[in-house]
Every structure is written in structure tokens, then in C-alpha cells.
Amino acid sequence: MDFLSTPIKTAVSTLTQQLDTPFFVYDLDKLNTHLARLMAQTDVKLWYAVKANPLSKIIQSLDNAGFNFDVASKGELEQVLAQGISSERVLNTGPAKSPKQIKHFIARGVRIFVAESLNQVNWLNQHAQQQGIQLQVLLRVQLRWPEGEKNPLGGDSLTPFGLGCDEWQALNTADYPALHFDGLHIFQWGNMLSTQKLSELWSQMINPLTALANTLNITLKILDLGGGLGIPYTRDDNTLQWDELIQALAKIKQDAGVDELWMELGRYAVGECGHYANPVVERKLNYNQQQVILSGGINHLLRPAVTSQDFPVNLLRESQAPLQSMSLYGPLCTALDCLGEHSLPEDLNEQDWLVFSQCGAYGFSESMPYFLCHELASEYVIQNGNISCIRQVEDASHYLR
Incomplete structure (x- = not known):
């Protein structure tokens, strides 16, 4: 199973030439095809659990597909209504x-x-x-x-x-x-x-x-x-x-x-359309363990710390180097900030980007973005082959008072 499609690789590669902080990208073309298949039946009435991903463009895709909406808070309700639903x-x-x-x-x-x-x-x-x-x-x-x-x-x-x-x-x-x-x-x-x-x-x-x-x-x-x-x-x-x-x-x-x-x-509707691109800060050997420190961690992807199940990850660039087991860590001052142990090309270095997949659900909106005051991740969508920014990266001054 290939979690990283060619359109996503191309889009992420383009964005990494412009950005130096982590970001999410959602493939709405893939999502819309998937949603149409889910709706091509009459046995079950389908609702979208907004907690999975409340991004406006995601909600709009679900709306266009004919889903109804399951909301569990005032904020989720207002976000759904703001899309004209x-x-x-x-x-x-x-x-x-x-x-x-x-x-x-x-x-x-x-x-x-x-x-x-x-x-x-x-x-x-x-x-x-x-x-x-x-x-x-x-x-x-x-x-x-x-x-x-x-x-x-x-x-x-x-x-x-x-x-x-x-x-x-x-x-x-x-x-x-x-x-x-x-x-x-x-x-x-x-x-x-x-x-x-x-x-x-x-x-x-x-x-x-x-x-x-x-x-x-x-x-x-x-x-x-x-x-x-x-x-x-x-x-x-x-x-x-x-x-x-x-x-x-x-x-x-x-x-x-x-x-x-x-x-x-929630997850079954939108999980496979999302990806999270994350630049490598450094790689080091510690007690014979290969450790990779990343710019983003559970401040953007909390799920591995909650469920002990990691998001799949790939090196963005092509590499023919043999695979090596590496432990991935984020930037937070807690041992909880671990994105798992993965097999990655042994030539991985500080100029590289990693791309985590299956992040369309329970990604950024489930995370703990304010701890240590790192940047809030930006979010992009691919629709009809075009890349659009839905939310720019925000530094800590955006929310600190």
C-alpha cells in the first residue's frame, strides 16, 4: 500500500520550496471521489463527525457530497453553519x-x-x-x-x-x-x-x-x-x-x-485524504539508537501519544539507500513527544522533509499546539489539481497575551 501518491508528492515538494515550518495538505480530489462512493447507497443515512476534521474546505466537500453533520460543541456547530449548511x-x-x-x-x-x-x-x-x-x-x-x-x-x-x-x-x-x-x-x-x-x-x-x-x-x-x-x-x-x-x-x-x-x-470519511509535512532538524546517534528530531511533533499530531499507534511516514525525496530503524521525536520538552519508530533511508539528513499520511482525521485539531509556543501549522488543500492555502502559519504572538 502506497500512502504517498504522486499528486501529493508533487504538491508537498512545491510547498517545501516556499516554507520552512510543518504544514498539512488535504487532497480534496481524492476525498470527493471517496465520498461519492460512500453516498452511492440507500441503506444507511450518513452523518459526518465534525470532530474528525473541522476545516472549512473539508466540511464543504462533505456538504457537496450530501452528508449531514454530527456536531458536539458550539464551536463545531458555528463552523458548520458558517459554511451555509x-x-x-x-x-x-x-x-x-x-x-x-x-x-x-x-x-x-x-x-x-x-x-x-x-x-x-x-x-x-x-x-x-x-x-x-x-x-x-x-x-x-x-x-x-x-x-x-x-x-x-x-x-x-x-x-x-x-x-x-x-x-x-x-x-x-x-x-x-x-x-x-x-x-x-x-x-x-x-x-x-x-x-x-x-x-x-x-x-x-x-x-x-x-x-x-x-x-x-x-x-x-x-x-x-x-x-x-x-x-x-x-x-x-x-x-x-x-x-x-x-x-x-x-x-x-x-x-x-x-x-x-x-x-x-469521521476517520473513515476523511482520514486518508490528509498528509503532514515535517522538516528534519537533526539526526543523532544516542545509545546506539538513531534519533531524528523534527520541527513538529505532538503539538501538531497528538494521536501517537494517545493511542500508541503512529501515522505512516515517508521520506519526501527519492532515495535508494537501505532502510534503517529510526526513532522520530518532535520539538517539545517531554518524552511523550515521539512520533514512533520507523524504517527510513539511512541517508536521511538535516535537509530532508518527512511526510506523514492518513492525517485527514484526528490530526491538527486533536493536537496540543500551544505547549512551548511553537508555530501553528498551516493548512493547504489540493482541489482540481490546484494548491490553496486555507490557514497561514501563525507564530506564538497570534495567541499569546
Whole structure:
């Protein structure tokens, strides 16, 4: 699997002649082709999880493809609305819906919410009644399996996302006349790369979820499976096949007996379109370990420190030199600032640039850019073969007061 295409190599090479600090570049031509394929089916209603990448041009591509939008904060909501997207196409998820946030979302026209607690149900009903409106609500359910696994979304661990079936049974839906309880939401696994494993997990959800809906006197019209579809980060990783996934999802939809099946795609929608170019500062030998110090690190790409899974990386220039194991580090004064151990050409030197791929999701907006006051990375897009700057590099004076 080649993570670095010729158009990206050409674009990055051009930009490195003008820049001396790290930057992101997103291939919108590749993204648009991918999104068209995702939308060429009628079994699943697709939402874009804005947390994956809130860049304006990314959102516009999702909008043009026909996606709806899953937002989890006021900032994400305003970014989506700023692109001219109707609030009718917005779903509010996330564990921290305060009364103030709910009031703001309703004032901005949002009418679809995922409730994560009994408090949120109560607050949604209160504000809907005050405005004389009806809201569509899905209850987020957290299930537990003895054979479950852990990952950043929790997996089988206890998390703040939603409530268990027993806890939701305290809800009397008749007490909330301003709310239409149309479905259930469940999302506990991230970056899954096995269609079979996903299908097994989804299938195990059906019985407890339909039983809960019956207990609460909810007509289960909608089942929202969240996201969790993975992309490869190494050449040996599996690659999910969309057609096989759709077949599995169509069966889940039929078995659950719902009118609509929803998914909120983030990484799977945009992850493979993004790249991060990073200049080498120096290379040194330390305790027989080859160490490469880079201009950017977890201040721009935090994911390796959070998940212990690295982004794939290539030397930008061509080299026929043998590969050698090298440990890559960023500029921050913490041992956490490590971008992994990679096999790179042994002639790598201080004039080189490295390009990390699969960075279209959970890249810069998930990072910790302010620590040590380094520059904020610039962001570029390739569209119709043309390179455009969406955000210029900013030094620390941009945000320090």
C-alpha cells in the first residue's frame, strides 16, 4: 500500500520550496471521489463527525457530497453553519450538553439531539417547551460485554457516553411531551478494521436495544451505530471493504426492524485524504539508537501519544539507500513527544522533509499546539489539481497575551 501518491508528492515538494515550518495538505480530489462512493447507497443515512476534521474546505466537500453533520460543541456547530449548511442537517451529540449549550443549539435551529443522561432529557424538554417546539431525540446506550476490548472510545470500559439499559429504565417517556423519542444510539469502538468483527458487535446490540425500546414504549424507528470504521495506519493493516460493510449494515437494519440506520463517519470519511509535512532538524546517534528530531511533533499530531499507534511516514525525496530503524521525536520538552519508530533511508539528513499520511482525521485539531509556543501549522488543500492555502502559519504572538 502506497500512502504517498504522486499528486501529493508533487504538491508537498512545491510547498517545501516556499516554507520552512510543518504544514498539512488535504487532497480534496481524492476525498470527493471517496465520498461519492460512500453516498452511492440507500441503506444507511450518513452523518459526518465534525470532530474528525473541522476545516472549512473539508466540511464543504462533505456538504457537496450530501452528508449531514454530527456536531458536539458550539464551536463545531458555528463552523458548520458558517459554511451555509442548514441546521436541519445537524445532529447534536457529545456527553457535555449543558442547559446553556442546549438553549444555544435550539436557538440556532437544531432539532435533532442524542441524549446521554436523564438530566439531558429533562433539559431538552424544558427548553423545547419554552420555545414551543418539538425535538427529535435518540437515547445513547452503553453496553458491556465480558469479551469486549478497550480503545479510546471505551470499548467495554465504563465511559461517560450515555447510560446502561438498567439506568435508562428509570425514564418515563410520557413525562416529556416536547420530545419525540425516535431511536437509540450506540458507539463504543474506534478504528475497527474487520467487517466480521463489526458485524458481530452490531448483531449483539440488537436484542438488548430492542428490548430497551420496548420497555420504554419507544417505537424504534432509528438505530444510530455511530462510527468506528477504521483506516490502515501500516502497510500490513486490513482495509475495510465498503460494499461488504453495506451488506452487513443492511442485514442489521432488517434484523432490528428500523426505518432508518444512521452512521456518523469521521476517520473513515476523511482520514486518508490528509498528509503532514515535517522538516528534519537533526539526526543523532544516542545509545546506539538513531534519533531524528523534527520541527513538529505532538503539538501538531497528538494521536501517537494517545493511542500508541503512529501515522505512516515517508521520506519526501527519492532515495535508494537501505532502510534503517529510526526513532522520530518532535520539538517539545517531554518524552511523550515521539512520533514512533520507523524504517527510513539511512541517508536521511538535516535537509530532508518527512511526510506523514492518513492525517485527514484526528490530526491538527486533536493536537496540543500551544505547549512551548511553537508555530501553528498551516493548512493547504489540493482541489482540481490546484494548491490553496486555507490557514497561514501563525507564530506564538497570534495567541499569546
